[in-house]
Amino acid sequence: MTGTPLRVAFAGLAHSHPYSDAANVRALGAEVVGVHDADAGAAEEFALRFGGAAVASLDLLTALRPDLVIATPRPHDVRGFLHLLGSGDAPVFVNKVIAPTGARLAEIDRVLTASSAPVGTSSVLRFAPALVALAGQIGGEDVLALRVHAQHDNAAFQLPDRAWQDDPRRGGGTAVTVGVHAWEMVDVLLPGAALVSGSGWTRTRPGSTSASEDAAGIEGLLRVPGAEREVPVQVLVTGTPGADAYGAEVVTAAGIRSVSLDVDGDQDAVGDQGEGPNETLGFRDLIHALLDAAQRGATVAPWGESRVVVANTIRAAEIARSDA
Known part of the structure; x- marks a missing residue:
């Protein structure tokens, strides 16, 4: 990456992937500008480890004007997250699982119909x-x-x-x-x-x-x-x-x-850097692809x-x- 570092925000810390994602964001030259999670202590620890501000709401997170939002909410929070994040300008990528049941999938469809921001989701294995x-x-x-x-x-x-x-x-x-x-x-x-x-x-x-x-x-x-x-x-x-x-x-x-x-x-237990899952399973390549797409105002694995x-x-x- 060249020029001004891309600004990445993290919405939700439901499981381990945001931690690997944030390490790769920094390793690839981008900047972590903020994090929000319902567990304020977890958000503070994340911010201390990777940088940026721990904020109390998604509204405050979007107010940081990130270039990309990586969201890892618990499934019952996905609809609310996408309602707020999808009304912003930054592309949004949701780590799995975005919907556990058919009823939740129908809810996501309705929310994303009104979304103005590009929203994507995938397993890391796509990369x-x-x-x-x-x-x-x-x-x-x-x-x-x-x-x-x-x-x-x-x-x-x-x-x-x-x-x-x-x-x-x-x-x-x-x-x-x-x-x-x-x-x-x-x-x-x-x-x-x-x-x-x-x-x-x-x-x-x-x-x-x-x-x-x-x-x-x-x-x-x-x-x-x-x-x-x-x-x-x-x-x-x-x-x-x-x-x-x-x-x-x-x-x-x-x-x-x-x-x-x-x-x-x-x-879920390995370190953030080096070989293993980071390389073999595509964690590093996912973030590389997300940062490339974010420079165009797009996301990878778009919902369509x-x-x-x-x-x-x-x-x-x-x-x-x-x-x-």
């Missing part, structure tokens, strides 16, 4: 270098089938201050909170593909304290824009103990290609394109849970 490279390799090929797996230990979702993530109604549960990564990978490989039908299942391991599920799976059909026929897809979502692991296997008319995004340790991922994630969870 994972190896996944992006695989998408480039299969571009233009006839995809016959697709299989993806997203694994993220759900133990952190059961901690007292994050239990909302484990609740299917409040945060989405494992099938949504981890599942969004799987459906983001699907969209990177088959842009715009919509889940039109399927069957599925869920499982909870003996002794688990999860309020949702430890594993969920679905076999379905994807309607891909411009394709002559629907593409079969298998999606496995797991929240079992162990390291993060994300992978995809694509069967094309030219052969089988695959990608594996394995990370040692929990992505990213909505299909949210809808697929919710629909897949509904199918798996109803079949179970």
Whole structure:
């Protein structure tokens, strides 16, 4: 980046991603100008660590006139956040999960219809270098089938201050909170593909304290824009103990290609800098893309394109849970 540093504000500190995001914002030459969270103490600590002002409201945050807002609200706060942030001038990017249920998705649609600011959302995996490279390799090929797996230990979702993530109604549960990564990978490989039908299942391991599920799976059909026929897809979502692991296997008319995004340790517990999740899972590349877009007054993964991922994630969870 050259010239005056871009000014980035953070709205909400619901989980760990803003901390990695803020470290990458600074590493890439931009400036953290402010942060707001309902937990004033957490906002103060964030400001001391990354710079900027801890402010008491979203109105005061927008008054700082940031060039970009990175929002990480709890799902029940998303509508209010977008109502206020979407009426400003700065592009807004919402870290997952933006909507855990179909009813919440309908609320987001209504709010964003009246939004004047560009709003985007995605899983960080959209920017994972190896996944992006695989998408480039299969571009233009006839995809016959697709299989993806997203694994993220759900133990952190059961901690007292994050239990909302484990609740299917409040945060989405494992099938949504981890599942969004799987459906983001699907969209990177088959842009715009919509889940039109399927069957599925869920499982909870003996002794688990999860309020949702430890594993969920679905076999379905994807309607891909411009394709002559629907593409079969298998999606496995797991929240079992162990390291993060994300992978995809694509069967094309030219052969089988695959990608594996394995990370040692929990992505929510690693440091802000260096290799691991920061590079492998796309945390650094996400912020690079956001800053580039913000210079044009735009965002990455705009709602008109990213909505299909949210809808697929919710629909897949509904199918798996109803079949179970």
